[in-house]
Every structure is written in structure tokens, then in C-alpha cells.
Amino acid sequence: MDRKNDDSRLLLEQVNDLLENNKVLELRELLEEYHTMDILDVMEDLDEEMKVKLFEVLPIDVSASILEESGSDFFRTMLSLIDVQHGRNILEQMSLDDLTDILSELEEDEKQRIINLLNKEDAEDVKKLLGYEEESTGGIMTTGYIxxxxxxxxxxxxxxxxxxxxxxxxxxxxxxxxxxxxxxxxxxxxxxxxxxxxxxxxxxxxxxxxxxxxxxxxxxxxxxxxxxxxxxxxxxxxxxxxxxxxxVDDIIDVMEEEATEDLYKLAGSSEHERDVAEKPNSTMLEQIASSVRARIPWLILILIGGLFTAIILTKTTFVEGLTYVKFLCFVPVILGMGGSVGMQASSLTIMTLSNNEENIDFKTVLKEGAVGLITGLVCSIIIGIMAYVILNNLNMAIVIAICVLINMVVGSMIGSFTPLMLKHLSGDISIISSPLISVLLDMIGVVLFFIITTIFLSKIVL
Amino acid sequence: MDRKNDDSRLLLEQVNDLLENNKVLELRELLEEYHTMDILDVMEDLDEEMKVKLFEVLPIDVSASILEESGSDFFRTMLSLIDVQHGRNILEQMSLDDLTDILSELEEDEKQRIINLLNKEDAEDVKKLLGYEEESTGGIMTTGYIxxxxxxxxxxxxxxxxxxxxxxxxxxxxxxxxxxxxxxxxxxxxxxxxxxxxxxxxxxxxxxxxxxxxxxxxxxxxxxxxxxxxxxxxxxxxxxxxxxxxxVDDIIDVMEEEATEDLYKLAGSSEHERDVAEKPNSTMLEQIASSVRARIPWLILILIGGLFTAIILTKTTFVEGLTYVKFLCFVPVILGMGGSVGMQASSLTIMTLSNNEENIDFKTVLKEGAVGLITGLVCSIIIGIMAYVILNNLNMAIVIAICVLINMVVGSMIGSFTPLMLKHLSGDISIISSPLISVLLDMIGVVLFFIITTIFLSKIVL
Structure with missing residues (x-):
């Protein structure tokens, strides 16, 4: 891998050099021996202006392959910047299944504009392909067969x-x-x-x-x-x-997609969250918003389950009159909320680490903290109200809400920090398993609970 | 899919018929148009005697492909039953990477005996391939290139x-x-x-x-x-x-293996458990033993974490003298143990369902119950002793131990029953996610706790 990384750094420097000096022929010659994916890697590291410049000098078949592999944003930008006839030629060379995938992500008018650029035969094929469900075989097939x-x-x-x-x-x-x-x-x-x-x-x-x-x-x-x-x-x-x-290459892509999809599902998140997390240029705010949206339904479900647990437990506290005992019945749900959001954060971090390492660093911990804060506020308000109804004690309800909030913020930060730190220290994250993380989160959760109740003790043991 | 299933049932009947009447030529003609994998499917449904009979009449290249795809048990049986020269011819046609994979699972003397049957060139290649680590590229490569x-x-x-x-x-x-x-x-x-x-x-x-x-x-x-x-x-x-x-077909196999490996790891189990679960002829006892072995280290880890939680919680119960309040501090670990073993059971069931449907039915629930019972006994003894040390109350310690045991048995049965029932009812198990199962298990756990403590109430509130 080091060999490869050195190679690509060297290539990037060379390409930058040749582009700055407008040495188009030398640049073409240099890139001739490289695979499209390597050129795409270089392109992603160039700044916007150089990117367009490089794209313009590439041979048509390479440009077509680049567009096939890159996202719809890049596709739209490039096609709007280059000469229409050049664009037509590139489109002609593109594989129709990839072109269809990109088109399906564009607005209706843009989609139509691109289809009008195609030759009649391709345009018809693309229209047919666009009619298929994304999850069907028709949605991933190509008409490029003999x-x-x-x-x-x-x-x-x-x-x-x-x-x-x-x-x-x-x-x-x-x-x-x-x-x-x-x-x-x-x-x-x-x-x-x-x-x-x-x-x-x-x-x-x-x-x-x-x-x-x-x-x-x-x-x-x-x-x-x-x-x-x-x-x-x-x-x-x-x-x-x-x-x-x-x-078979599309089959491999589907396998990779389904594997992460299943993992996200299992962790209580959604594909949409991953898409945003792996998009190279999504902003911090976009990422936080998509994470909150993906996780909050699951968290509320877990919260309802936890409240049910708390209510059942209060029924077993046969020591009448001691509200403090009923207060203790909320411990499982407090720990559960921190653990759940922490598991979501760690699953996401582990998956992003194994798919796309460049896209993740310790800033993720802050992002996860923000997600924990927002989801935590929602959950703590709900649990606070419910706890007040059940316990009929405002101070205790407030302490429970605070515990949930802090637990969720800390849980999501720890959940994302642990795999990142392990990656940083040992390079290997495969030693992490879900029971390990949940034990860690439970321990942190109970220590936080201990600290918080101790601070507010005089308020709650009245 | 129905079309395919009908086809293969029909084929099985035809093959059985022709074999019984010794119509070798007609059988060969019939099978000529079928893919090796379809013949292998048929073979797996035949009884032992017919299996050997069918294998003997197959063309050499088909026999070789069959051996490549089937396990080392089948390989050993077939090669010991057929004529040595016929065996030699089949071995010659086998892909060397698959042959090496099978050989690496055999005993040393058997391995040597097979290698001696190979021609010199193949024998040398196989010996070289056997020298590579299983997880390295050398371990999955073949020498069959041009x-x-x-x-x-x-x-x-x-x-x-x-x-x-x-x-x-x-x-x-x-x-x-x-x-x-x-x-x-x-x-x-x-x-x-x-x-x-x-x-x-x-x-x-x-x-x-x-x-x-x-x-x-x-x-x-x-x-x-x-x-x-x-x-x-x-x-x-x-x-x-x-x-x-x-x-690329070996790449796909590795992807499938690694994906389930990761899932097992995340769920707190091991690859070994899956191998046994998916082996067509593993006995119930083998399956239970492998599940217990794979899961118990994680469960003990979770138990230790849970005990830590319980100890911290007892420190927050500032209501001195009331042992019952300390007893309540064990609720998170009781729920946690049932939830954990339930998650392991459900993850395994979901994975087996999506990989190899034929191999799993409602008997699995009983198997999981047995796994829950064995792991539950180990965990309940540990927690019982620890609870007695902490609470200094034998009756409470016994109730806690009973709660853990019953929770773990019921948790693992429910954990495996839920996906099976969903599969049975709707055919779709993709709606299950880990938070959903853990909420369900927590609820069941707390209800069980309520029932058990109510029964033993007079014993513990002394």
C-alpha cells in the first residue's frame, strides 16, 4: 500500500506541474499508462480550476470512464463547463448503466437536457433503463452486451x-x-x-x-x-x-452496498447517513443533520421501550413511599440511551473507517458530540416529562433528564472516539466487537450517573 | 426462484429414476446441459449410495468441478471409493487453488497420499500453495493462469x-x-x-x-x-x-466470508460458530457446543461490566440499611445478560437465514434455548456469588441468579424465534434492526424480572 501511496503523490505533483505549464501533450503521454481510477484519485486532489483543465485534455474514453465513476455533482459541473460537442462525444462513450445511475440523481430538466445530447439509440436505452426500480436487476443492468x-x-x-x-x-x-x-x-x-x-x-x-x-x-x-x-x-x-x-463488477458494487446497508440497519441508522458521511464534500452541518434524522426514530423507539421498563420496575418497588427507589428504576433507560447512541456512533465510525479512511478524522468526535446533543435534547425532554408524570417529583425528573442528555453526548463521543483511537494506535479496528463497546458505554454511563446524582443528591433525596 | 426450485425437484426425480434403472448413457445426456452447481444440488439430496453411483458416471471435468465446490468430507469419501486411476484423472482436472483449500483441511497422511497421486508439476504447485497463510493473497491464488x-x-x-x-x-x-x-x-x-x-x-x-x-x-x-x-x-x-x-469469483467468495465474519464479530460470536451452523450435517450437540464456546467469553466480559455497573449503583443508594434498594441495582446487569445472549442468538439466526435458508427451522429455537441454558448456568453462578458478596443476603443472591438464568434462556429463544417468525409470516427479515430487538428483549427481561421477584418477594424483602 505504501508503494501505491507514494506513486499517487508523485503522480499528483507531476500532473500539477504539467498543468501549470500547459504541457498538454506531455501530460497526455504521462497519463496514458495510468488506470482511470488513478487519474480520478489525482483529480479529486486537484483544486477546482485544475480539475476542469485536466478533464479537458483527457482522451474521450478516459473522460467517459471518469464520469462513470464520479458522482452526479462532478458530472453536472464538468458537462456544463466543457464544449457541447466534446460533451456529446464523451456521453457517447459512457456505459449506459452508469450514465442512467447518474441521470436518476439529477433534476428533471437537467436529465432531459442530457438525454437530448445523446444519439437516438442511446437516448431510448437510457429512457428504458430509467424506468426500472433501483433495487431491481433492471436498475443495475446495462445494454452494452453483444x-x-x-x-x-x-x-x-x-x-x-x-x-x-x-x-x-x-x-x-x-x-x-x-x-x-x-x-x-x-x-x-x-x-x-x-x-x-x-x-x-x-x-x-x-x-x-x-x-x-x-x-x-x-x-x-x-x-x-x-x-x-x-x-x-x-x-x-x-x-x-x-x-x-x-x-461482475456491478455485482461487486451491489455486494458492497448491501453489506454496509445491512450493517447500518442493524446498528439503527440508515443508508442515507452513510451516503452523506462518505460524500467527499459534505459540510459538517449536512452530516449532523443527516445523522440526527437517521437515528432519531430508533432512539425514540428505544426510549419508549426504556420507559416501559422503568414503569414495570416501579411496580416491583414494594417499598412504598420511597420515591428515591422509584428514581433508581430509571437507571436502565438512562444507561440504555447512552449505550444506544454510542453504538450508533461507533458502528458508523467503524464502517466509515473501513470504507473510506481519508474521509474521517478526530473532527468526527465533535460531529458525533453534536448529534448526541441534538438527539439527547429531544430524548431528555420526553423522558423528563414522563419521569415527572410517574414520580411526581420535579427535581428527580430534571436530574433524570440531565443524566440522559449528558450520557447521550458523552456516549456518542466515546463511541466514535474509541475506534478512531484504536485505528490511530494500532491500525487495526477489527478487534472491536459490539459487546465490547456496549460494556464500555455501560460503564461510562453508570459512572456519569453516579457523578450527576451525587452532585444533585441534596435536591433529590428529599 | 420458484421456477428454479421446480426445475431442481424435477431433475432430482429424473436422476434418481435413471440411477435406479442403471441408465448411464441417458443420465449423462440429461446432465450434459446442466451446470455443475445444479448437479451438486441434486447430489446433496441423494442418499449415500446413489451419490457415489452418480459421481462415478459423471464426466471427469464435471467430477472435478463438483469436488472443487464440495467440502473436504465429500472429497475424502469420493476419492476413497472410486478407482485410483479415475481419481488421478479427476485430480488432474481440478483447479489448484480449490484443491489446496481442501487439502489444507485434511490430516497430514491423507494430504500426502493425495499429493502423491498428482503429476509432478501439480504436486509442486500444490506444495507451494499449501505454504501460504490462509488470509494472504497467496492463500487464495491459483497457478492456473496463462x-x-x-x-x-x-x-x-x-x-x-x-x-x-x-x-x-x-x-x-x-x-x-x-x-x-x-x-x-x-x-x-x-x-x-x-x-x-x-x-x-x-x-x-x-x-x-x-x-x-x-x-x-x-x-x-x-x-x-x-x-x-x-x-x-x-x-x-x-x-x-x-x-x-x-x-473475480474467488474475490466474491472472500467478500462473502469477510462480510459474515465482520457481522459475527460485531455480534460477539466467532466464525467457527457460523461454520458449524452452516455445515449441512452437523449434529445438534456440535452446534450447541460451538455456540457456547464462541459466545461465553463475550458473555463473561459483559457480565463483568454489568457487575461493575451494579457496584457503582449500590454506591449511589444512599438509603442505608435497605438491602432491597441494593438488590434493585442488579437490574441493569440482569437485563443486560438476557439482552446480550438474545442479540447473539438473533444475529446468528438472521445471518443463517440470509445465507443458507434450508439449514434453519424452528428447531433452532430449541438449540438456542439450550445454549442459553448452558451459558446462563455459568453466568448465574458467577453473578450469584458476586451478589452474595456485595449484598450479604443469600435469598437475594439466589433470586438474582435465577433471574439471570431464566432471562438468558428466554432471551436466546426469543432472539432466534423473532426473525424466524418474521421470515415465516412475511418472508422479509430486513425490517429487523438491532435496536428493535434489544428493546424487545429489554421489555421481556423486565417483565420476567417482575414475575420472578413477585414470586420470591416474601423471601427477599426481609
Whole structure:
């Protein structure tokens, strides 16, 4: 990894140098041997002006790949800054599934403006792709596949393949259709190039096709590609007409997305929070707002559960008249709220650390503190009111509310600080597990409770 | 999906029929159009005798693929039952990375016996592969790649490729080495077949190779394949000599493994527990034993944290003399233990449900109950002793111990029952999140505490 990092720092310096001196040809030559993703890495580190300058001198196919990989903001900015015809040429080279994904994030009028720039065929394909649900196989498929008619000879098929190879996402599988465009077979490039010229495709192809419907859940495509070790899987409609393919790189992207989605769900947050956290240029305020929005429903749910616990517990305190004992019944919910918000903070931090390290530092602890403060204020007001109703003692209700608030602020800061510190000290965060964090948070919570009640003791033991 | 299930039931019946009537040729013909994974599915549903019979009539390449995908038990059984020369032929066709994975699970003498069956070249490769750490890139790479010398022409390279295509895991990337076997470039099949015959490979290849070292962590290979959308990544040693490749299907397997590994870790369990839970023929006792072993260290850690909480809380109970108030201080740890074991049970159930549905049913609830009982006995003895030391009241200590025990048994049963029931009712378990389960478990825990203390009330309020 160090090797790679050194390389990319060096490349960044070189690119900056050449851009400043307007050495376009040398720059093109230098970048020729680099992968699109490396150029994209360099681009992200350049300032706005240099970014546009670099983008303008890149070859069209590289520009297209860059747009495929970067977000919709970058796409919009670049296309509005460069010459319309240049933009058209780049759009023509873009993979349609990636283009569709970006378009689906744009405003309606912008979307229409871009579609008008496309050639007729692409425009139609994109419109069709835009019609699919995001979570369906249709939503991740591309139309960049090679199909041949079942009656072609191997020689004709190879010629056809060579002609259409440029627009194809993969040429390693060739799909065979009948005269009604129905999928009837699949051929690997391997089989095709080792076949005699005169063999008819029907005799060469495998008829046992593993395919998905265009309205299937995309997880089905993941399962099948994984089970059968495929490089691509064809997508057909309910009439078995071939509509597109999903390539293995998109399957990997879906797997990564679903894995973090599941983790967020389990931790009591939402995908939206991650999207904002990993967006390179989201502001602190945006991040705090999205975190609060994602977590507050879960926290309120936990709060209601905790209040139920407290109420049941007060029923077991058969020592009548001693309100202080009833006060103690609120300890589980106080600890629970700090622990919950802390778990959310630590899960988010762990996930961001393992996905996108550059995007996170100790400022996160402050951000989490702010999230804890806002969610804590909401929860402490609710619990304060409820505690007053149950205990009929204002001082105790206030102390409980203060405990919840401080516990939630501290809990979320500790929750995010722990993985960051471990990463900083040992580089390894895989030793953290959820019981470990929850034990830590419970201990901190009870110590805070001890300190706070001791301070307010004279007020509550009346 | 229903379509697929119907298909496989039909296939199973047909295969059983043909096997019983010894119609070998018809059977071969039938299976010709099926994917190895489908044949493996059928095989798993056959009884032992039919399994061997089917395996014997399969073509050698299909048998090899079947062995690659099935576990080491199946591998050992089959190879000991079939003719030695037939076994040799099958081994020859197996992918070396899969063969190595299986061998690494066998006893030393069995391992040696299999290696002796291999041809010299394969045996050497396997021995080298066996030397790598399981978590390193070397541990998942295969030697089934195509390499050409940089000085070959495109025509020579294509001929070379065709000759070696059979042993290769992928022919879509061709790796270019110099006379010292050092990796100097990479060529896609696409570039090669569209090149003029006389072009020298050096002029065709890309020199910007994305590769990993054979002692790198395998997660680095996953990152690079995912980032650069590769179909395979070459593995070199520290002298840049090409040692193997990792293909995208193995990358997907690693991703799946790591994702569940992370989830297990987060839930406070271990990979070993999952392995046993997903093994098709593990006994109930094996499963219980592995679950107890995996979870008890975390549970004891949580118990210690909970005791710390209880001790701190007793310090805030400034109402001297009232032991009952101190007794209440144990509520958080009682709820915590039930919640923790319940979370472990529900995480395991959710993961098994999403990975391998056939392997789990309502018997799991009983299994989890047993796990809760064993871990609960250990934890309740510890907490009982500690409670007696702290409270100096035997009756209260016993009630606390009973509460922990019952809470842990019920918690683990509810934790596994909830996702199973949701799956059964709605088919969708993605609506479950960890806060939801923990709220539910807390509520159940506190109700149980209420019931138990009410029953023993006369004993503890003395």
C-alpha cells in the first residue's frame, strides 16, 4: 500500500506541474499508462480550476470512464463547463448503466437536457433503463452486451462481435437470440474463438442459461453470479426477450452496498447517513443533520421501550413511599440511551473507517458530540416529562433528564472516539466487537450517573 | 426462484429414476446441459449410495468441478471409493487453488497420499500453495493462469494461449513475463485477438499492472479488484516474479466470508460458530457446543461490566440499611445478560437465514434455548456469588441468579424465534434492526424480572 501511496503523490505533483505549464501533450503521454481510477484519485486532489483543465485534455474514453465513476455533482459541473460537442462525444462513450445511475440523481430538466445530447439509440436505452426500480436487476443492468443470432456461423459471429466490441461492457460472453430477440443460448468468447469458422452458433452455444428477470430483486443476480462463478448474467423480461446484462463488477458494487446497508440497519441508522458521511464534500452541518434524522426514530423507539421498563420496575418497588427507589428504576433507560447512541456512533465510525479512511478524522468526535446533543435534547425532554408524570417529583425528573442528555453526548463521543483511537494506535479496528463497546458505554454511563446524582443528591433525596 | 426450485425437484426425480434403472448413457445426456452447481444440488439430496453411483458416471471435468465446490468430507469419501486411476484423472482436472483449500483441511497422511497421486508439476504447485497463510493473497491464488514471454508475437501468443487454455482459470487476461519470469505486462484477450499477427507482445501489453504481493492481506486484492473492476489480479513475490492469479469469483467468495465474519464479530460470536451452523450435517450437540464456546467469553466480559455497573449503583443508594434498594441495582446487569445472549442468538439466526435458508427451522429455537441454558448456568453462578458478596443476603443472591438464568434462556429463544417468525409470516427479515430487538428483549427481561421477584418477594424483602 505504501508503494501505491507514494506513486499517487508523485503522480499528483507531476500532473500539477504539467498543468501549470500547459504541457498538454506531455501530460497526455504521462497519463496514458495510468488506470482511470488513478487519474480520478489525482483529480479529486486537484483544486477546482485544475480539475476542469485536466478533464479537458483527457482522451474521450478516459473522460467517459471518469464520469462513470464520479458522482452526479462532478458530472453536472464538468458537462456544463466543457464544449457541447466534446460533451456529446464523451456521453457517447459512457456505459449506459452508469450514465442512467447518474441521470436518476439529477433534476428533471437537467436529465432531459442530457438525454437530448445523446444519439437516438442511446437516448431510448437510457429512457428504458430509467424506468426500472433501483433495487431491481433492471436498475443495475446495462445494454452494452453483444448478441448474435442463433443462425450465424462462428465466423459471422466473430465478425459481428469485433464490430460491436467497442460498445460492449464484456465480450467474454456472447448472448444468442432467435429472430424474436428471445434469449436462447450463451456462448463464451473462449468457445467461440476455438470453434471452426463454419459451425452454426446454435450448435456451439449452451442452452442452459442462468438468467434473471428484469423485475427480480438485484440480490438474486448477486446470488446467481456468486453461485455459478459468472462474469456476467443476462437479464430478460417475462417474455424471455433479452433486455440487458449485469457484469461482475456491478455485482461487486451491489455486494458492497448491501453489506454496509445491512450493517447500518442493524446498528439503527440508515443508508442515507452513510451516503452523506462518505460524500467527499459534505459540510459538517449536512452530516449532523443527516445523522440526527437517521437515528432519531430508533432512539425514540428505544426510549419508549426504556420507559416501559422503568414503569414495570416501579411496580416491583414494594417499598412504598420511597420515591428515591422509584428514581433508581430509571437507571436502565438512562444507561440504555447512552449505550444506544454510542453504538450508533461507533458502528458508523467503524464502517466509515473501513470504507473510506481519508474521509474521517478526530473532527468526527465533535460531529458525533453534536448529534448526541441534538438527539439527547429531544430524548431528555420526553423522558423528563414522563419521569415527572410517574414520580411526581420535579427535581428527580430534571436530574433524570440531565443524566440522559449528558450520557447521550458523552456516549456518542466515546463511541466514535474509541475506534478512531484504536485505528490511530494500532491500525487495526477489527478487534472491536459490539459487546465490547456496549460494556464500555455501560460503564461510562453508570459512572456519569453516579457523578450527576451525587452532585444533585441534596435536591433529590428529599 | 420458484421456477428454479421446480426445475431442481424435477431433475432430482429424473436422476434418481435413471440411477435406479442403471441408465448411464441417458443420465449423462440429461446432465450434459446442466451446470455443475445444479448437479451438486441434486447430489446433496441423494442418499449415500446413489451419490457415489452418480459421481462415478459423471464426466471427469464435471467430477472435478463438483469436488472443487464440495467440502473436504465429500472429497475424502469420493476419492476413497472410486478407482485410483479415475481419481488421478479427476485430480488432474481440478483447479489448484480449490484443491489446496481442501487439502489444507485434511490430516497430514491423507494430504500426502493425495499429493502423491498428482503429476509432478501439480504436486509442486500444490506444495507451494499449501505454504501460504490462509488470509494472504497467496492463500487464495491459483497457478492456473496463462503467461507469455514479452518477445512473442501476437500469433505465437494466441497459439500458446490455445494450447494452455484448458488448465487456465481465466483466459481473458494474459500475463507477460520477461526471461526471468518477472511480470512486465498484462494483455487482455480482447486486445490480443484484435491485434495483427506480427505485433510483438511488448508493444501490445499494458505496463501499468495492478498486482499484489503473495504475502499481502487478501483484503487488499478484494479492494483492488473492486476498485479497478478487474476479472483477475496477478500475484507476484517480492522479486516481482509472477506466482499466481486471483480470479473475480474467488474475490466474491472472500467478500462473502469477510462480510459474515465482520457481522459475527460485531455480534460477539466467532466464525467457527457460523461454520458449524452452516455445515449441512452437523449434529445438534456440535452446534450447541460451538455456540457456547464462541459466545461465553463475550458473555463473561459483559457480565463483568454489568457487575461493575451494579457496584457503582449500590454506591449511589444512599438509603442505608435497605438491602432491597441494593438488590434493585442488579437490574441493569440482569437485563443486560438476557439482552446480550438474545442479540447473539438473533444475529446468528438472521445471518443463517440470509445465507443458507434450508439449514434453519424452528428447531433452532430449541438449540438456542439450550445454549442459553448452558451459558446462563455459568453466568448465574458467577453473578450469584458476586451478589452474595456485595449484598450479604443469600435469598437475594439466589433470586438474582435465577433471574439471570431464566432471562438468558428466554432471551436466546426469543432472539432466534423473532426473525424466524418474521421470515415465516412475511418472508422479509430486513425490517429487523438491532435496536428493535434489544428493546424487545429489554421489555421481556423486565417483565420476567417482575414475575420472578413477585414470586420470591416474601423471601427477599426481609
Amino acid at each position: 448478441e448474435v443470432n442463433e443462425n450465424m456461423t462462428a465466423k459471422e459471429a466473430i465478425e459481428h462481435m469485433r464490430k460491436h466490441a467497442e460498445d460492449a461492457e464484456t465480450i467474454y460472453y456472447i448472448y444468442v437470440v432467435d429472430d424474436d430477440e428471445k434469449l436462447v443460448g450463451v456462448l463464451s468468447l473462449r468457445e467461440l474463438i476455438t470453434a471452426r469458422d463454419s459451425v452454426v452458433v446454435t450448435d456451439l452455444m449452451s442452452e442452459n442459461i442462468i438468467s434473471v428477470y428484469d423485475d427480480d430483486d438485484r440480490e438474486l443476480a448477486v446470488k446467481l453470479v456468486s453461485k455459478y462463478d459468472l462474469i456476467a448474467i443476462p437479464v430478460v423480461d417475462r417474455d424471455n426477450v433479452l433486455r440487458g446484462i449485469i457484469t | 503467461e507469455v514471454n514479452e518477445n512473442m508475437t501476437a500469433k505465437e501468443a494466441i497459439e500458446h494461449m490455445r494450447k494452455h487454455a484448458e488448465d487456465a482459470e481465466t483466459i481473458y487476461y494474459i500475463y507477460v513475463v520477461d526471461d526471468d519470469e518477472k511480470l512486465v505486462g498484462v494483455l487482455s484477450l480482447r486486445e490480443l485477438i484484435t491485434a495483427r499477427d506480427s505485433v510483438v507482445v511488448t508493444d501490445l501489453m499494458s505496463e501499468n499492472i495492478i498486482s499484489v504481493y503473495d504475502d499481502d492481506d487478501r483484503e487488499l486484492a478484494v479492494k483492488l479488484v473492486s476498485k479497478y473492476d478487474l476479472i483477475a489480479i496477478p500475484v507476484v513475490d517480492r522479486d516481482n516474479v509472477l506466482r499466481g492469479i486471483i480470479t
